[in-house]
Amino acid sequence: MKNENCHPAPAHEVADEAPEVEVVIEVPRGCFLKRGSTGRIDFISPLPSPFNYGSVPNYLGLEGDLLDALVLGPRLPLGTRLRIRAWGAVTLTDRGMSDDKLVCSAAPLTTAEREQVLRFFHFYARCKALLNRWRRRPGRNACEGWRTASDAIARAAPFDNIWKGPPVRF
Template identity: 70%
Template structure:
């Protein structure tokens, strides 16, 4: 499994280098060269921003509960409803799921990935959120919390960002095939508290995602 995951991450990195030759070799120089943003990020919810600001000041990242929907190494991409959205030609290099307590900007549960060993489907885990990656999917902003039991290294952060640049390209092609218009792109890295501030608390009125994914 370890060899397979390294192969997948190398495949993602090579694809990213092909798409962005000017940024090749930036691992040794850190993330500054590839951590750009496209469109302006939505305004944060001031209530949630102040809720997490003290944790940021203490360098203590927020802790969230993540429900695993796609175990590391799985080919099946499931949504928050449990239904299979698509079958990937490559296994997912991270554990992927959602934060049941929060709704993202597109109206579905806030997405999250968990670094580390494979976690079974349906696992619920409380884990620290060290940052987030913002995607645009069909013109809608979609934050992805990056969670782990340790602070991700610069290389781990870069591989996460490279994966989502590659993923955005693939999702864009899938959306074209499904006749779903709108821009698809990876907008870059942001702080976890920014993503949580843009999200809203889930309540009893939520009946599932407003759009099919």
Template identity: 65%
Template sequence: MSTLDRAGLRSVPALTEPPVVEVVIEVPRGSFLKRGSNGRVDFISPVPCPFNYGSVPGYIGLDGDLLDALVLGPRLSLGTRIRVKAWGAVIMTDGGFIDDKLVCSDVCPDAVQRQEILKFFYFYAKCKGVLNIWRGRAGRNACEGWCEAIQALGRARQRDDLLNQPPFD
């Protein structure tokens, strides 16, 4: 069972080993280009991405796309496939749909790192809301906070068709 720390974030239980997932990097840390899992540029950001961002090809999120994941640490190249521990997830609402973002790294992010990740996604949700209005897409956009990775994986569904991998090899 998890507990809340002083920042109101759920901590990862000390006795539980986090799940390990394969992540394909679509947006290297520091990049301004946001790509989708199909490899196409989705938009150009006014600020660089503060972490490696990609997807978990084995899972489909509630929004119908591959489950999103960010990988903390040094910059990874576009298309890198990495097996990494998922320590938690940011719960996003994008266009009215839950769009979880797994938070992955070799070591568990501390409370300060989790707070910084959440700050980024609160800002990101506001920017995505403006972008969705400009694109004519309806629905609420918000960062709903932090949850355990197993909860986000439980909301996603495993892919049956792993033959259709993202175009990055």
């Protein structure tokens, strides 16, 4: 039996509908250090990041940290700020907390790129479950599948100047 969440949604946002967001790169593609939005190193990964990973400084995600974003394409240096279109989002549940990750690229995503992103987050959820078990941090871990970027942004809260970092340790 196939899991519906293993396959990307057939429809994707077109250029007129794909929102443009500002992303700050926290983990360059190929990097082993997983940094959080505050710049602190969360952990050292046994595998390099397959994407440039960062956050959208204008929004807080569902778990109270900056809204996550990954940027497909060539490696970008740590700290790079760019405006780019978000073509979709993946929802990841980590320790029972849902969190959307915008999937950004200079061009619309191909079906193969969407499948690659989903495969990665299904694998990542399993790895986080093992890490959380080792850290004795309970809660469900899973990749919940695709949603539109507009939906993910609508679920986020606008950034406020009072925010001092994520409310939970990752």
